[in-house]
Amino acid sequence: xxxxxxxxxxxxxxxxxxxxxxxxxxxxxxxxxxxxxxxxxxxxxxxxxxxxxxxxxxxxxxxxxxxxxxxxxxxxxxxxxxxxxxxxxxxxxxxxxxxxxxxxxxxxxxxxxxxxxxxxxxxxxxxxxxxxxxxxxxxxxxxxxxxxxxxxxxxxxxxxxxxxxxxxxxxxxxxxxxxxxxxxxxxxxxxxxxxxxxxxxxxxxxxxxxxxxxxxxxxxxxxxxxxxxxxxxxxxxxxxxxxxxxxxxxxxxxxxxxxxxxxxxxxxxxxxxxxxxxxxxxxxxxxxxxxx
Amino acid sequence: xxxxxxxxxxxxxxxxxxxxxxxxxxxxxxxxxxxxxxxxxxxxxxxxxxxxxxxxxxxxxxxxxxxxxxxxxxxxxxxxxxxxxxxxxxxxxxxxxxxxxxxxxxxxxxxxxxxxxxxxxxxxxxxxxxxxxxxxxxxxxxxxxxxxxxxxxxxxxxxxxxxxxxxxxxxxxxxxxxxxxxxxxxxxxxxxxxxxxxxxxxxxxxxxxxxxxxxxxxxxxxxxxxxxxxxxxxxxxxxxxxxxxxxxxxxxxxxxxxxxxxxxxxxxxxxxxxxxxxxxxxxxxxxxxxxxxxxxxxxxxxxxxxxxxxxxxxxxxxxxxxxxxxx
Numbered sequence: 356x357x358x359x360x361x362x363x364x365x366x367x368x369x370x371x372x373x374x375x376x377x378x379x380x381x382x383x384x385x386x387x388x389x390x391x392x393x394x395x396x397x398x399x400x401x402x403x404x405x406x407x408x409x410x411x412x413x414x415x416x417x418x419x420x421x422x423x424x425x426x427x428x429x430x431x432x433x434x435x436x437x438x439x440x441x442x443x444x445x446x447x448x449x450x451x452x453x454x455x456x457x458x459x460x461x462x463x464x465x466x467x468x469x470x471x472x473x474x475x476x477x478x479x480x481x482x483x484x485x486x487x488x489x490x491x492x493x494x495x496x497x498x499x500x501x502x503x504x505x506x507x508x509x510x511x512x513x514x515x516x517x518x519x520x521x522x523x524x525x526x527x528x529x530x531x532x533x534x535x536x537x538x539x540x541x542x543x544x545x546x547x548x549x550x551x552x553x554x555x556x557x558x559x560x561x562x563x564x565x566x567x568x569x570x571x572x573x574x575x576x577x578x579x580x581x582x583x584x585x586x587x588x589x590x591x592x593x594x595x596x597x598x599x600x601x602x603x604x605x606x607x608x609x610x611x612x613x614x615x616x617x618x619x620x621x622x623x624x625x626x627x628x629x630x631x632x633x634x635x636x637x638x639x640x641x642x643x644x645x646x647x
Numbered sequence: 648x649x650x651x652x653x654x655x656x657x658x659x660x661x662x663x664x665x666x667x668x669x670x671x672x673x674x675x676x677x678x679x680x681x682x683x684x685x686x687x688x689x690x691x692x693x694x695x696x697x698x699x700x701x702x703x704x705x706x707x708x709x710x711x712x713x714x715x716x717x718x719x720x721x722x723x724x725x726x727x728x729x730x731x732x733x734x735x736x737x738x739x740x741x742x743x744x745x746x747x748x749x750x751x752x753x754x755x756x757x758x759x760x761x762x763x764x765x766x767x768x769x770x771x772x773x774x775x776x777x778x779x780x781x782x783x784x785x786x787x788x789x790x791x792x793x794x795x796x797x798x799x800x801x802x803x804x805x806x807x808x809x810x811x812x813x814x815x816x817x818x819x820x821x822x823x824x825x826x827x828x829x830x831x832x833x834x835x836x837x838x839x840x841x842x843x844x845x846x847x848x849x850x851x852x853x854x855x856x857x858x859x860x861x862x863x864x865x866x867x868x869x870x871x872x873x874x875x876x877x878x879x880x881x882x883x884x885x886x887x888x889x890x891x892x893x894x895x896x897x898x899x900x901x902x903x904x905x906x907x908x909x910x911x912x913x914x915x916x917x918x919x920x921x922x923x924x925x926x927x928x929x930x931x932x933x934x935x936x937x938x939x940x941x942x943x944x945x946x947x948x949x950x951x952x953x954x955x956x957x958x959x960x961x962x963x964x965x966x967x968x969x970x971x972x973x974x
Contacts, residue, residue, distance in 0.1 A: 619805035
């Protein structure tokens with residue numbers, strides 16, 4: 356391709372490298388996708404492959420350190436820790452994803468409406484956001500959990516309902532700047548309504564920060580759920596989650612350290628992978644960061 | 648620093664305006680908190696009923712009347728607000744002592760823990776961030792990056808358990824929990840009890856702030872005025888420590904002020920794991936016994952902290968960065 360033969364119509368920017376190409380420049384992010392997919396798969400099908408039941412009490416095999424039969428050891432009721440960690444993972448990952456989807460969806464809705472409508476609507480929605488933002492979320496969640504019930508779905512709902520504020524602020528900012536763009540003007544001039552303009556023209560351009568926020572929200576929700584369960588104010592035993600397994604582990608920590616180690620490593624690994632992925636997505640989805 | 652009379656006048660006006668804006672915000676917070684707490688089923692007598700003994704319904708009605716929870720919620724709210732404006736946060740259901748008295752009693756322990764954790768995090772983050780920024784992508788910097796990812800992903804309570812296991816149980820260097828050994832009253836003994844909770848609470852912020860300072864200092868070091876400073880023969884320590892640092896600190900300090908409020912949520916978990924007798928642990932107890940006035944008081948304290956530290960963050964930002972104009 357020589358410069359002399361170039362026509363005027365080819366003088367546009369080269370097509371942006373594909374999203375996957377961008378993400379591949381972050382080996383940790385790619386590895387994280389593999390780790391997260393693997394963890395989800397193992398938690399989903401693993402409990403059927405392990406020869407132990409999740410709440411099968413074996414009084415002849417209590418407090419066993421890791422062995423071949425029980426790779427993660429057993430607790431003080433003789434329950435297999437591996438199968439409990441896998442079961443707990445189902446709930447923790449489910450809660451994380453559900454809460455993140457809910458929180459991001461709600462935040463996007465509030466932010467988009469506030470940013471696009473402006474004036475009074477914006478003022479009212481942002482004051483509500485300010486109030487919600489100013490209340491420390493962990494104690495408020497604990498109060499809410501005390502009467503919504505503490506099954507995994509309720510936990511995901513209340514965590515999601517209290518984690519929309521940051522997304523709302525970010526999306527509002529994006530919408531405020533995007534709605535002044537010429538292509539929005541063009542869409543409006545051909546008669547597109549507000550919901551079409553927002554849904555088809557503005558929000559797709561704000562997808563980067565929304566997706567990054569949603570990814571990080573998964574990790575955050577997993578940590579919040581496990582913190583609440585650890586305090587005894589989240590998902591209640593005998594339903595295992597990584598958090599309430601750690602609560603059980605605390606009392607006998609000195610004699611049975613494996614009860615503390617494995618659920619904690621599971622949380623750490625998941626959240627670490629989610630954060631690396633969020634980091635990679637941030638660079639891959641941010642058009643301004645591409646020249647680096 | 649040159650005197651900037653206009654600056655101080657506009658700063659004072661801005662502060663006053665922000666303080667006035669806080670009034671409706673705090674009012675909104677009291678409405679939300681009161682509604683959330685009052686919506687809990689069971690009420691304070693629930694704790695009595697859960698004991699499983701038979702209690703005469705008339706006794707329960709008298710109990711509810713004495714606590715004032717027989718009134719409609721809006722009436723209760725107006726009563727609470729009226730008293731709260733005079734500094735009276737009500738009486739705890741479980742101890743029948745004034746809530747403000749109970750909070751003030753526990754506050755020093757929480758402030759001590761949060762203060763020490765904040766200082767520790769600031770000092771370590773400052774040192775790590777600076778060393779990383781001066782030699783980016785060196786082994787030290789890469790270790791720091793790995794460590795910061797760990798610090799941000801690690802759940803506070805799990806890190807606490809692991810440290811208790813290693814330093815309290817295996818090595819037996821440090822006490823597991825509490826504020827002092829029974830019978831001992833030396834300052835050193837108290838400090839030994841403070842080490843693990845403070846390290847746990849600060850870890851995440853060391854990780855976060857050191858990365859902020861690193862990237863902020865790295866971009867400051869690329870500025871033209873740094874080349875000028877080097878060209879006129881200043882030592883590297885002065886270039887980094889004075890010229891670049893002043894500008895690099897601006898975003899970091901405001902993040903630090905904002906995070907002060909988040910330390911409060913972290914303190915709830917840390918205090919519970921380490922049996923530290925502060926506000927956070929009192930919150931968990933109040934939660935379990937449905938002590939509404941105490942819960943309301945603690946949540947209000949937390950919210951006021953968030954609002955105040957937000958204002959502090961904005962003011963510090965403007966103080967450090969004279970380019971910011973307060974209109």
